[in-house]
Amino acid sequence: MFIALRQFLRRFHKDEQGAALVEVAIVTPFVLLLSAGVYEFSNIFNTRLLLEAGVEDAARYMARCSSDWNTCSGLATNLAVNGAVQGGSARVTGWTANQVEITKAQSLQAVDATGTELYLSSTGTVIVVQVKTSYPYPTLGLWSYLGFGDLTLSVLHQERVFGW
Template sequence: MFIALRQFLRGFHKDEQGAALVEVALVAPFVLLLSAGVFEFSNILNTRLLLEAGVEDGARYMARCNDSNWSTCVTLGTNLAVNGAVTDGSPRVTGWTTPQITVTVAHNQAVDGSGNQLYLSSTGIVDVVQVSTSLPYSGIGLWGYLGFGSLNITASHQERVFGW
């Protein structure tokens, strides 16, 4: 029996038929996983860039808003951040809504305690508006499938106030 098996296996010794099929069968899962990983990472990066662009647009708008009512400026600025327009528009990122945006205004000193000038200003106080957001990532699922858990993408931007 062992002699028959040995002779059978010797027949494959110099036979190269099907070698490419075996190589493809071994390599294909890794190439597909790598491709899916590249797609997932680029989707995460694209979402982050869209969030950053939104909060930057919103902060710039609010910093230069000359409406006498601050709440109107915040409403229009957050809508600009999420939808790309102060009224209506289409969402930049699926699932991103205006309640997920946080707007804060800080009254910063133009000069710090050591005498370093932080802001060029004729007054001692400078108003700065900061817009930030956090969005749970819901992509194609490879991230969760690999066991990395949930991912929150955050972005923030601050602008010195020139309006008001």
């Protein structure tokens, strides 16, 4: 029996006809895993860019709004989340107006600690509006099986106020 098996295996010893198939079978899972990772990372990156665009739009709107604070902040929140002051469609699925925070502050210095001039101003104080959000990314897909935990995307943007 061993002699017959040995003779059978000798026929395949120098035969290279199936080598490419074996190599593809070994490499394919790694290529698919890499492709899935690239796809998921690009999805996360795209979501981050959409959140950033929304927060920047809302901050710019608030900086130039000439109505009262409550009206402007409601419209700016809708602009951030839906891409329009009124109505619109969601920029990011699951991102709600409750996750957007708009605050107004006075910058007591127009120059930061390093001496860099932040705002050109004839006065020492400048009113600044700050819009920020935190968005829990819904699922990491394949990455969650690799042990990556929950992901929260946080975005913040400030604008000097020209309105009011």
